[in-house]
Amino acid sequence: AQKVTQAQTEISVVEKEDVTLDCVYETRDTTYYLFWYKQPPSGELVFLIRRNSFDEQNEISGRYSWNFQKSTSSFNFTITASQVVDSAVYFCALSEGANDMRFGAGTRLTVKP
């Protein structure tokens, strides 16, 4: 069975600090995809990144970076030099085979000025 755990319920940082959001997943499949979504205070869900199970290269997009480690079943998300606009709930999700996405409980990030 697929399962996604985001152990950090809430994180609060001061602007310009770096912050890492943890995501641990469980799956029996060898082929699967991991996703991160952002939900800002306005409520919509914004797709950030997709990673397949065969690509363990880290990804960097501006201030955002993702670290995928199959050995620890983790797909962590780091925001460098955080900004107030990064304040949101962030969801990690797992998709395998023909099953639908399974989401973690989310991590609420607050960036204070």
Added chain:
Amino acid sequence: NAGVTQTPKFQVLKTGQSMTLQCAQDMNHEYMSWYRQDPGMGLRLIHYSVGAGITDQGEVPNGYNVSRSTTEDFPLRLLSAAPSQTSVYFCASRPHLAASSEAFFGQGTRLTVV
């Protein structure tokens, strides 16, 4: 460029009332689904459809009905609302039910049952 459109955005119901949450997508996506979001629980799948005329239950289907008569529309019906159904509801679509395809979400419907 509408994407996934949900209506209404807000709704208050009395216990026992019925209503339909509307969802429409204009991307010709085969796969559509409904999630509910509750504090500390992430998004949980209610019902989904892999194409017109085909629907199936997700993780938390009780109290909800769906139908898919067209590719574009996937309404969610609450037959007799209960306070436990107070939640934020999201409709999503994907090009196909393959693990690689990302989900596109509507803006959400905040439902309160009193």
